Amino acid sequence: MKPTTSNEIRKAFLNYFAELGHEIVPSSPLPQYDNPTLLFTNAGMNQFADVFLGKEKRPYSRAASSQKVMRVQGKHNDLENVGPSPRHHTFFEMLGNFSFGDYFKKEAIDYAWGFVTGVMGFEPERLWATIYEEDDESFVLWQKYLPPEKILRFGKKDNFWEMGEVGPCGPNSEIFYYVGDMASCDPSRLNAEDDEEFIEFWNLVFMQFNREKDGSLTPLPRPSVDTGLGLERIVRIVQRAESNYETDLFLPALDKVQELLGDTDEERAEKYVGYRVIADHGRAATFLIGDGVRPGSSGAGYVLRMIIRRAARFGRSIGLTEPFLAEIAQVTIDKMGEAYPELAQRRDHILHTITQEEKRFIRTLDTAVIHLYEIARELQDRGEREISGETAFSLYATYGLPLEITRDIIQQWDMTVDEAGFKAAQAAHAAASGSGAFGKYDVDADVYGRLLHDLLANDQLEDGVDYDPYGSPVMGSEIVGIVKDGQAVGEAKAGEKVEIVTAATPFYVEAGGEVSDTGRIIQRDSGFEFRVDNVTRPVNGLITHVGEVTAGETAVGDYVRLEVDDERRGDIRRNH
Secondary structure: OOOOOHHHHHHHHHHHHHHOOOEEOOOOOOEOOOOOOOOEOOOHHHHHHHHHOOOOOOOOOEEEEEEEEEOEEOOEEOHHHEOOEOOOOOEEEEEEEEEOOOOOHHHHHHHHHHHHHHHOOOOHHHEEEEEEOOOHHHHHHHOOOOOHHHEEEEOHHHHEEEOOOOEEEEEEEEEEEEOOOHHHOOHHHOOOOOOOOEEEEEEEEEEEEEEOOOOOEEEEEEEEEEEEEEHHHHHHHHOOOOOHHHOOOOHHHHHHHHHHHOOOHHHHHHOHHHHHHHHHHHHHHHHHHHOOOOOOOOHHHHHHHHHHHHHHHHHHHOOOOOOOHHHHHHHHHHHHOOOOHHHHHOHHHHHHHHHHHHHHHHHHHHHHHHHHHHHHHHHHHOOOOEEOHHHHHHHHHHHOOOHHHHHHHHHHHOOEEOHHHHHHHHHHHHHHHOOOHHHOOOOOOOHHHHHHHHHHHOOOOOOOOEEOOOOOOEEEEEEEEEEEOOEEEOEEEOOOEEEEEEOEEOOOOOEOOEOOOOEEEEEOOOOEEEEEEEEEEEEOOEEEEEEEEEEOEEEOOOEEEEEEOHHHHHHHHHHO
């Protein structure tokens, strides 16, 4: 039987290339912390870039993978198309096979055709190929399977692939499947932006060059192959769906949204953009958190915060008034947990993180939108159509309203936002506060002051840490900061001496000659335990629990239980 479900197709692809001698390589994480030119993995070849460049040796010369991919910033940015488009996503899976100086164009085309027609059973009459206009070799090779009129030449814009401004690149050949009525098939529509009958689903990149910083091309040490087959698109073809969202990859999430809303099928169809954004963004957030990203004010953390808040805003616009994204995350984990076990392993953390961020945003969303309406109305009264970057950044700093959401809202009034101005204001804020990418700080600077500043700006604290040493000695709260060796960090492991900041605390702070409480901070599910030796207030509004991680590990965003040593507290009070 031919594979029909997304899980079956993924397995069939990997098994096919394993039988052809390819090493099956696990997906690399989404965040690209070690690559200054990329925020997220945006192609299957990212983890092999140094191999293509000859800088790294692997024990294999051909590989295949199912890679987690994000395209939300920079050159590869699909964000604004998500929802209206039936085929664009922020997160998706890229199946790929790779040759590192092993095979080249002939075998790449042979293998692709064998999988498409042999394993998947696609009808040759519905298949087309495109090539780079100067790539005569590929034109000849494709004629083994397709007549010349079904091999179309295009220019650099369409058929010369580049990872970014620098890096491996080369001519590429794309494979299309026609889903429409063959009697009315018009090949001239194949590369049209608005065409949805020709589905481009597999890109074969023939890596011959490296793009240098000065724009020049230098030959790679060995010609190689990098291919990318979009799982969502091939599943759409196999399941004969009208869009990627009508496949088994997204239908469970869409059904969950309908269940939460109590919508009829007609109402669901009318709200399709909101449904799609929620399904897409909820899935993307689940994978980002599963890969260790936490909501923040810059870098990967900003993107995660933005897509959670954008999904929450769309949810509110179609009638979801209570936090709902954890439900979408759970559906994603159920669907994808077998292929990506890290999702199931981090389920509790994912659900908690996404819920906390959603709740934090919902508290200020209505106020933010009302304020934005007022700003837009004033500008329109003056005949202006653009919101300044400073104003847009103020909305983010004050209400947590990301630029992308501001842009979404004002587009309905045919207005724009000065995005360059927003980035300039954001950079000025980062310089003033000393905050760097991924939430790290300069060791020699006032780490506590800047940490407090960012926590307040990001609505993670209201007026500072909620201090309640006179109530219950036990309290649940979220870790909002960790300081190690004078630097804010994202996590802490067993044996490390750190300072932990929580949104609220029942611990008495050392003051006025009285010693602080001691005790512990724990998380029963994960086995994390932290011994609290001292509690300090380094700056007004910020309280740190000083001690050592005695078991497990924790990270910013984790929900923990704080337990004061009540017996010791009683002894101290009696002595006073």
